[in-house]
Amino acid sequence: MIKGKAMINADKAWNLRHELYELVEQHDLFDHFMLKSDKPVEQLTDFFHSNPRNMFYMHKLSDKNLHQLDQLLEDISPIAVELLFYTEDDEVVSDTVIAKLRDQTNLWGNALDFAENARHSDSLSLLDPDKGWGWLIDRGICMIQTDHPLKFMDYAEKKMKITEPG
Template sequence: MFRLLTLLSAIVINHSALTQNRPVATIIRELHDPASKQVLVVAHRGDWRNAPENSIRSIESAIAMGVDVVEIDLKKTKDGVLILMHDETIDRTTSGHGKPEDYTWSELLTLTLKNGHGGPTRQRIPTFEECMQLAKGRVMVNIDKGYEYYQEAYTILTKTGTVEQAIIKSDKTYEQVKTEKGNLLGGRLTYMPIINLGKPSADAIIQAYAETLKPVAYELNFSQDSLLIKSRYQIIPQTGSKIWFNSLWASLDGGHDDERSLEEGQPEAGWNWLIEHGATLIQTDHPQELIDYLRKKGLHP
């Protein structure tokens, strides 16, 4: 009987460890703490390897893993509803065909999502509002493809009380963003610039943001190590901002990607290389494996 009770107790404890995540306020505080060396994990389109991308199930699965940020994409329906969708068409990820803006929200509800292998599921396309209600108090949300819907997204974030949980971004210069969305900059909605270090203007764009907006983080993309090393990216932590790297595929990180870290079994040349070069946020297609790796190094709670 004692052994049975001990086993049941262990099961309860393990289940608790799997399902209890730190509150989003802790993640937000970590994000805005320039002195923190913890690495925040961003799940690309949720846990799309085990559930349809940009779906409620993929977000829920990523939260259960203990990720800090879930990355999503936005599109708008014919009747003005913001939905989670990456592509310009719904062909790849749903049972339908055509563009999201050709459908009303009620029409899209008749469709189902496909899994990562293109197989059918019973999951439905979620709205942005549903996404934020799910994320509320639990995880931060990075709105990737969504800059053109900045104002509508902000309205929904305000309605759901999740403004501080969202990060919105674009590859535009500070002057462009100020002209187009200036009324939303500097407020509670976090904006993050995306910098392609292969562009000749990359250093100037970083400098302009550093002197004006002082963003909480910069997303840096580079196809070769030299583009990063020769850039002025070192000024980013000096100005109190964090560095976001993508380990999704080689063209975004000089080959220090998920594939090298996992399939090739070289995490020190993959994820750790990014960490050694200043990463305090990493977006990945393998969030559970990255979390496990970071925890072994004492870089994730």
């Protein structure tokens, strides 16, 4: 049902990773499935290196596990990294970390109201999109989860036209 149409984001499924791998392999869904976790790099390496083919993987990165960033990028090469931050001063959203990540992967930000996003949320975005979604876009976050996709897309398209040269 999803081939060519959608991507499954297995956000809280790390404990089912072996079973999910079998299903993904059985149905050839490697291009339509993404496993996500914040597990230590050693656990990730054990899992991904034990399978003949890798699933897409997104890592949840916060100040708590930022110390493993270099190892993560070198050993796992995630397709994306979800940034979890409680304040704008968290190191995980510093210019240095963002620049390193943007060079090697895609950045995911969660704009849902109760996510770890320093209140750069959908609710703020509906009042002032520059302070909500715009702040995330300005950080280089290219994948944004929102409960208001049509309003977000309208805003993002207008913002991109404004920031394009010429």
